[in-house]
Amino acid sequence: MTSPGLRERKRQRTRDALTDAAYALFERKGFDATTVDEIAGAVEVSPRTFFRYFTSKEDVALAPADEQLTRMVQTLADWKPDDPVITALKGSVVDVVTACESDGAEVDRARYRRLQALLLESPALMAACRQQGNARLEEVARLVGLRMGVEPAADPRPYLVASIALCAVQTAADAWQQHRPGATGSELLAEMFDLLAADLNYPAHGRRRS
C-alpha cells in the first residue's frame, strides 16, 4: 500500500482544515450566523474553493453524521443474513455507535454532540439532516426488502420499515440531546428499537382484535 500521493494528502488537509474551522466558528457564533466566507477565510482559501469540497454549508456540518450513516448501511448489508429484520437494523445501528463510543477519537465524539446542538438551533440544518437520511432510504429499503423476501419496487413495506428505523435513530438522537444527555448513544438507540414493537400496539393489552 503506497503513499496516497502529495496531492491527495494536501487535499485531505484542506478538507480537514475546513471542517475544523467550520466547527470552531459554529461553536462560537452558531450555525446560521456563520458564513461560508468566514469559514473559507479562516483557512486562507477562496469561498469558491469551499464549494469544491462541500456542496453547501450544511454539508460540512453534517459530514460526520454522513460517515456514521455510511458505516451503518454497510454494517446492515453485511449483517448475519439469518437474523430478523428488526434485529439486523437494531444491531447494525447500535454496533456502529458503540464502536464510535469506545474506539473513536475524543474530538469525534465532541463533534457529534456539538452537531446535535446545532440541529436544535438551526431549522435549516435540521432539514438538511433529514434530507441526508432520506437519501439513504432507498438503499436501506433495498436491504430490508432482501431480508423480508419482498420486492421494494412493488411493495411499500420495506420503505415503511426503513423509514421507521430512521425515525428511531432520529428520536434517539433527540432524546440524547434533550432528555438524557448523560446516557450513551448506544443505550438510547437500543431502547428505541426495543420500544418500537411495544408502543405501536399501545394499549394492546386487552383490546379488541381487528
Added chain:
Amino acid sequence: MTSPGLRERKRQRTRDALTDAAYALFERKGFDATTVDEIAGAVEVSPRTFFRYFTSKEDVALAPADEQLTRMVQTLADWKPDDPVITALKGSVVDVVTACESDGAEVDRARYRRLQALLLESPALMAACRQQGNARLEEVARLVGLRMGVEPAADPRPYLVASIALCAVQTAADAWQQHRPGATGSELLAEMFDLLAADLNYPAHGRRRS
C-alpha cells in the same frame, strides 16, 4: 358572520392568484426551474410582495399540504378520547383524506397529485415538506402523550409514535404516486397504519422465509 371586507377579499384574491400562477408554472417548467420572479410577474406583482404572502417558494407549493396537516392535527385533538393511540391516529388521518376525496373540489385533488410529482422531482421541495411535517411533530407528540398518559417532555415515546405516524403518511403518499396511482389516498393510508404493528414484528412469530 359579516362580510370579510374589501381589503381582506382582495388579499385572498392575490394569494389565490399567486398559488394558481405558481402551480401553472410548476406544471409547465417544474419546481426548480420556476423562479419567484416569474410567479410574481404572472400576477403583475413585485417579487417583494410575493414574500409577504409566502415565506419561500417551497411555501406556496406546500400550502395545500399544510392545510391538510392542520386539519389532521385538529381532528386528532378532537378524537374520541377512549380510543387507543393507533386508532385515533389512523382515524384522523383517514377521515381528513376521505373528506377531501369525497367533498373536496376537483382542482384541489389535482393539486395534491401534482404536489406529489413535484416532491419526487425536487429534493429541495422534499426537504421542505419533511421540515413542515417535523414542525407539527411537537404538537402531535403532545396529543399522543396525553392519550398515552405520559409526559412528552420526560419520555421520548410519544415522539417516537408521532414520528412513526408521519412516516406512515409519507410512505402512503409515496406509494400513491409510485406504485399505485390508481388507489385512493384513504385506502393506502389505512393500509399503512394497519401494516405498522405487523411488519415491525416481522418475522417475530416463527420463521423468516427465504
Added chain:
DNA sequence: CAGATACTGTCACATTGTGACAGTTGCGTG
C-alpha cells in the same frame, strides 16, 4: 523534461430572502 491532469483564485452571475422607506388605498371615526 514535457504534456496531461487536478486544484485554485478571480470574475461574473442568478436566485432567494430581508430591511428600510415612501406612496397608495381601504376603513372607521368625528
Added chain:
DNA sequence: CACGCAACTGTCACAATGTGACAGTATCTG
C-alpha cells in the same frame, strides 16, 4: 364627507448561497 390610522405595495439596497467560465499554478506520469 373629510380626516387620520392602519395595511398593502413597490422600489431600492443589500447579504448570502451557489454555479459557470477562464486562466494560472502545482502535481503526477511517461
